[in-house]
Amino acid sequence: MEFYDQAAYRQTDDEQYEPLLAEKDETTTEVESSLPDELTRDELELPSLAEPELARHYVRLSQQNYGVDSGPYPLGSCTMKYNPRFTEDVAALDAASVHPDRSAESVQGTLKLQHDLQDYLGRIGGMDAVTLQPPAGAAGEFAGILLADAYHEANGEGHRDEVVIPDAAHGTNFASAALGGYDVVEIPSGDDGRVDLDALDAALGENTAALMLTNPNTLGLFERDIERIADMVHDAGGLLYYDGANLNALLGRARPGDMGFDIMHFNVHKTFATPHGGGGPGAGPVGVTEDLADFLPEPHVRETESGKYERYTPEQSVGKVHGFAGNWLVLIKAFAYIDRLGDDGLSDASAKAVLNANYLAEQVEYDVPLGPFHHEFVASAGEQDAADVAKRMLDYGVHPPTTKWPELVDEALMTEPTEVETKENLDDLADAFNAVAADDAATLESAPNRTTARRIDQTSAARNPRLSWHDLD
Numbered sequence: 001m002e003f004y005d006q007a008a009y010r011q012t013d014d015e016q017y018e019p020l021l022a023e024k025d026e027t028t029t030e031v032e033s034s035l036p037d038e039l040t041r042d043e044l045e046l047p048s049l050a051e052p053e054l055a056r057h058y059v060r061l062s063q064q065n066y067g068v069d070s071g072p073y074p075l076g077s078c079t080m081k082y083n084p085r086f087t088e089d090v091a092a093l094d095a096a097s098v099h100p101d102r103s104a105e106s107v108q109g110t111l112k113l114q115h116d117l118q119d120y121l122g123r124i125g126g127m128d129a130v131t132l133q134p135p136a137g138a139a140g141e142f143a144g145i146l147l148a149d150a151y152h153e154a155n156g157e158g159h160r161d162e163v164v165i166p167d168a169a170h171g172t173n174f175a176s177a178a179l180g181g182y183d184v185v186e187i188p189s190g191d192d193g194r195v196d197l198d199a200l201d202a203a204l205g206e207n208t209a210a211l212m213l214t215n216p217n218t219l220g221l222f223e224r225d226i227e228r229i230a231d232m233v234h235d236a237g238g239l240l241y242y243d244g245a246n247l248n249a250l251l252g253r254a255r256p257g258d259m260g261f262d263i264m265h266f267n268v269h270k271t272f273a274t275p276h277g278g279g280g281p282g283a284g285p286v287g288v289t290e291d292l293a294d295f296l297p298e299p300h301v302r303e304t305e306s307g308k309y310e311r312y313t314p315e316q317s318v319g320k321v322h323g324f325a326g327n328w329l330v331l332i333k334a335f336a337y338i339d340r341l342g343d344d345g346l347s348d349a350s351a352k353a354v355l356n357a358n359y360l361a362e363q364v365e366y367d368v369p370l371g372p373f374h375h376e377f378v379a380s381a382g383e384q385d386a387a388d389v390a391k392r393m394l395d396y397g398v399h400p401p402t403t404k405w406p407e408l409v410d411e412a413l414m415t416e417p418t419e420v421e422t423k424e425n426l427d428d429l430a431d432a433f434n435a436v437a438a439d440d441a442a443t444l445e446s447a448p449n450r451t452t453a454r455r456i457d458q459t460s461a462a463r464n465p466r467l468s469w470h471d472l473d
């Protein structure tokens, strides 16, 4: 890997630069070890610093960071909601970290929890069976495609080689279908931002394996014709896949299974709190209707007649899509969240998420072309560049929305405040939006000016990432 010019990553103001520990001290540490010589090194390049220096280094770094714990984080589609601390406490219990190879007999509590989470998710999604294994939403999509594939194959319909996806869908939908070996048939959205039924009708046929859809869609709009869409897909012999990234809008109020979906993934790190992205790993359990349950990944967990819990391999299982039970500690947090909130708490969370999005949409002076919205809305930055708007919002101390997607709206500002924000926070967010709307071009192009890091060279950062301090040598 080529070295990259450090300046692109540094702030222009040197004083704000926090050196790496290796830059503060270049001591080489002699290593003494009782391990055999051939297994050890004589020297280790480890910086040697006193504890206060170390503590301050990390505190300074944390102060330069921005997260859900710092303030509003309205990144549309990502559902960046506050992560309640009690879920962390539960995941940190010794009993949570049992070795996944232990016998079923000795980990009945863990298996019960897995079983109960499968059950909770099934009830929330209106699905008959759920696997916890996929480690993210995108991985859930891929697992779902494998399930659809196995299902068609088992029914002698293996010739079905097309997956239909609306243009407003998340990029992972297209990638998952392609990775599963399918041809992607992209359909345009209608003028109202929803699935165009004529375009759908034209795309469906004897080669259709599935339609992938999220509802409400990525514009925050409910697909009102969902039952009609389900009938059309099923009449063509295809399956209906639900991208669960927007489930926070429906939680406890409507269920994908009742709308006619056959397969769905849950982004537990979006819908049921738990940090994600830079904050931590996620999990993407997949739910299916009875007809597809036999194909689920193994191991699956079930309760036996004697009330014990056991792992087993479903009869026509597609195999493993991840190790053991998936990202287990993330799943524990999701379980704790669901269990603590209960039915009323979950539906209350989604009601407030929808209310907050609609309240904010009303306060924002940017053009908001579509609606009515659910948990997120998409404004247009109009003449301004949405990426500049995002950089400038940082100067006002808030995290920007998702930008330039979906492409249906020019210079899109896709905004999802989630249920966790107070009215005061929403008003502050609106003030930030509206202040930026009034900013001149020069100000926007030079932003951010008040953050620790100035605007970085994003192309270089993506193409020549420096992933190790060794690259500094």
Ligand SMILES: *Cc1c(COP(=O)(O)O)cnc(C)c1O
Residues within 6 Å of the ligand: 077, 078, 136, 137, 138, 139, 169, 170, 172, 173, 214, 218, 243, 245, 246, 267, 282, 284
């Ligand atoms: C986040 C997201 C995904 C992908 O989920 P990951 O958990 O990030 O892999 C898929 N679809 C939509 C609409 C999303 O917002």
